[in-house]
């Protein structure tokens with residue numbers, strides 16, 4: 072799937088590769104330039120390194136199990152590599168290689184200076200106790216650490232399917248207590264860790280927040296949205312169905328609501344809820360947190376058959392569970408006007424072609440769900456800077472603002488001849504008083520999502536891609552990686 076999308080974008084770029092390099096490589100003739108271009112394209116297309124680990128772990132009942140783990144490094148045009156770790160029985164070598172490639176394109180597309188990686192352990196986490204999960208995580212991490220596969224300057228893991236801040240804390244602690252003991256940047260070995268261990272405020276919500284803001288950015292572009300029949304620009308009043316109510320699904324539901332949309336459906340692995348008047352998202356999140364499942368929630372009607380909710384009428388469908396959910400066999404049942412990909416790879420290439428021909432707008436994963444890695448980048452910077460965002464400037468900014476108001480009051484008094492007491496508005500005063508790292512993270516994330524969204528719309532126009540934002544996103548990513556490798560040179564040694 073990833074390879075197909077890559078080659079479709081390479082085809083769309085076509086002669087633009089040569090246009091980009093002609094000036095720089097003016098001494099090379101056409102043939103030599105083409106050779107260089109195709110080498111760089113091949114370098115981007117291949118996944119040069121993947122580790123397959125097998126290690127024994129003693130379980131609570133005294134038995135030993137041989138656990139399989141993987142970590143793939145895709146494009147190393149930038150280091151460290153970056154990407155999540157997932158726990159799933161579906162994980163295998165090909166899967167992590169494909170997901171690592173997706174991370175390279177996601178980071179490049181969204182201007183995050185990392186290469187692409189992904190890892191996974193082939194287990195069903197529900198089948199293990201907390202103690203067993205910790206042992207598996209620590210052993211998997213140690214195997215990667217001692218082989219120099221992960222490290223703050225090498226490859227920095229993060230949460231993904233079935234992993235969370237607790238799992239990241241175990242990875243970090245394993246490093247801190249072993250080879251990372253003398254590494255002053257050791258906390259930067261993972262992102263998505265608990266706040267008390269150096270995590271960043273806003274990372275847990277970042278992917279979902281990014282999905283909602285990405286959809287808003289694209290929906291706000293009236294000229295672009297005009298290409299989709301029956302779709303009005305803007306987010307207000309849009310109806311949304313979400314598949315998967317985990318980290319990404321639940322937080323995107325929250326942010327879609329904040330932006331004025333209405334969540335009318337949530338489809339989970341074992342149950343679906345539907346209410347055309349809007350579901351109570353906060354209540355559902357509370358229920359899910361308390362019961363570790365949505366099943367049994369009484370605040371809305373169950374939808375039957377539960378696995379068909381994604382085919383209901385809505386403006387925006389957010390697949391936020393696993394890959395290959397929308398495929399050739401079911402794509403023609405989709406009634407949504409927009410699909411915002413919270414999950415990685417939820418639409419197969421054959422379905423993609425079908426949906427495009429039906430003029431359904433797809434906001435692709437490598438843009439839509441990049442909020443997570445964007446904030447992971449901020450967390451990594453926090454780790455190597457050893458200071459939280461805002462800590463050095465909040466006090467100074469507060470004093471500056473106070474002085475600015477005093478100075479304005481004095482000037483007005485001089486000009487008008489009477490005392491004036493200008494004060495910040497209540498919302499500005501609240502912002503000054505309560506400013507936190509979360510605000511910096513949130514506004515920087517939104518700014519980044521907006522900027523990249525505009526880049527994709529511009530690329531779709533430049534390369535005459537119509538509404539095909541996936542190819543636009545891949546073109547955007549490939550051109551950036553291409554230029555980085557071209558500037559660095561092809562002969563490493």
Ligand SMILES: NC(=O)C1=CN([C@@H]2O[C@H](COP(=O)(O)OP(=O)(O)OC[C@H]3O[C@@H](n4cnc5c(N)ncnc54)[C@H](OP(=O)(O)O)[C@@H]3O)[C@@H](O)[C@H]2O)C=CC1
Pocket residue numbers: 230231232233234278314315316317318319320338339340341391392393394413414415416440441443444
């Ligand atoms: N976490 C992150 O920061 C990022 C995640 N992503 C991608 O987003 C997707 C979701 O990740 P994340 O939210 O972290 O994972 P989680 O494990 O937190 O959540 C996944 C949710 O989807 C449910 N689910 C699984 N299969 C199905 C199905 N067939 N139908 C309906 N629901 C299902 C799971 O239920 P159950 O628990 O019962 O299995 C779970 O509630 C993945 O593709 C991931 O790669 C992308 C970018 C960043």
Ligand SMILES: O=C(O)CCC(=O)C(=O)O
Pocket residue numbers: 153154155156174177227228229230231262263415440441443444445447
């Ligand atoms: O936050 C990160 O580093 C990576 C998250 C991830 O795995 C993804 O975007 O798919």
